[in-house]
Amino acid sequence: MLPTTAALLAVLAALLAWPVPALLARARWPGRDPLVALLCWQAIGLAGGLSIIGALLVHGLAPWGHSLPEAVWAVVHGRAATGAVRGDHWVTLTLAGVLASELVGVLLLSWARIARTRRRHRALLELVVQPAPEPDARLLEHPAPVAFCIPGARPLLVLSSGMVAELDGEQLAAVVAHERAHLGEHHHLLLLPFVAWKAALPVLPAAERAHGAVRELVEMRADDIALGSLHGSAPRRTLAAAIVAAAGGAGGVPAGALAVAGAGVRARVVRLLEPADPLPPAARASALAAAVLLLLVPTVLLLLPAL
Structure with missing residues (x-):
């Protein structure tokens, strides 16, 4: 079943929502290599969103399969759930949909607003x-x-x-x-x-x-x-x-x-x-490896069979 996978994703999401960003924001090394630090921040944002939405999806779809791909395949093809479908499953599925829609919607809306503001300022500036x-x-x-x-x-x-x-x-x-x-x-x-x-x-x-x-x-x-x-x-x-x-x-x-x-x-x-001093090559490699790992962990938890 998927509850253990959902719990691990939820723990990862909680870590990426507060302690990990707090530690990186207080660290002194990012100023020594801003590019690597920017990549780490991007990884935190992507992995955090993937973890929280994934945790909700995994829990909500647990009655339909032993892994997220299996459960999604079953739902898409209209197959009956193999386990009892409780109210908490519907709640988490709804929350996953709402959160995903909000994050994507706000991203698109922010892009549209900023792009519109930039076009307006550019048009005014080009006149003078x-x-x-x-x-x-x-x-x-x-x-x-x-x-x-x-x-x-x-x-x-x-x-x-x-x-x-x-x-x-x-x-x-x-x-x-x-x-x-x-x-x-x-x-x-x-x-x-x-x-x-x-x-x-x-x-x-x-x-x-x-x-x-x-x-x-x-x-x-x-x-x-x-x-x-x-x-x-x-x-x-x-x-x-x-x-x-x-x-x-x-x-x-x-x-x-x-x-x-x-x-x-x-x-x-x-x-x-x-x-x-510049960030040592070993430290730079470690930071990049940590960023890659942050993206790999939720992806693997979502795609592999349930733990």
Whole structure:
């Protein structure tokens, strides 16, 4: 029967709903390798959703088979249940359907709302911007130091006149490199699941924690990519100075945009000026293996015969 499998999935879902995100959010190593940390957060989100919905499905379909595929096959073909169908089975099946619909629905709704907001801002900006000194960028007449990019099918990288006036050439190049990193790696897609998770489960502390952590890691990752393209004697100081300058105009960044002063300004500046050692290869491999394992465990529990 499937109750043991359902219980294991429920335990995994509970761990991924609070203690695991809390531990990762408090850990210090993600700043040493933001990309690996982002992959771990994605694995936590996917495995958590799969575990809780899977636990409900497994329990609800237990009377129809000894494994989830067998039970689903029996239901699809209209076969009678081999065990007693109780009220709790119908309740958990209903909850699974409601939760899955809510998570998918909120994800699609969040994507549609953000995309609509970005299209509106892009259309308005294109009416007033003009070519900027930096290639592929646009200049917006605004006294505050503002720099941001609007991702999408037609990405837009915007620098304010205040930003151009305040920064020197190297600092301006650092800002542009940071924004290009956001666009090049499609960081808005990494953020979207956590925006939806926060909207779907606002009472869950892990949702807020995960959203904040991923926002900061995305900015750190863009910093790292930008550093790789910068020249000069002190690229870290150059980028740190640009981030501090842009923080003064963070309030002028439109909704849905990604900005160089978007999140974790203090932690990022400290990280740039006092860089920690890179994550050792063994630790990096262990973190990646843990992310893969998080995805494999609920998948195996759902597909293999019941324990």
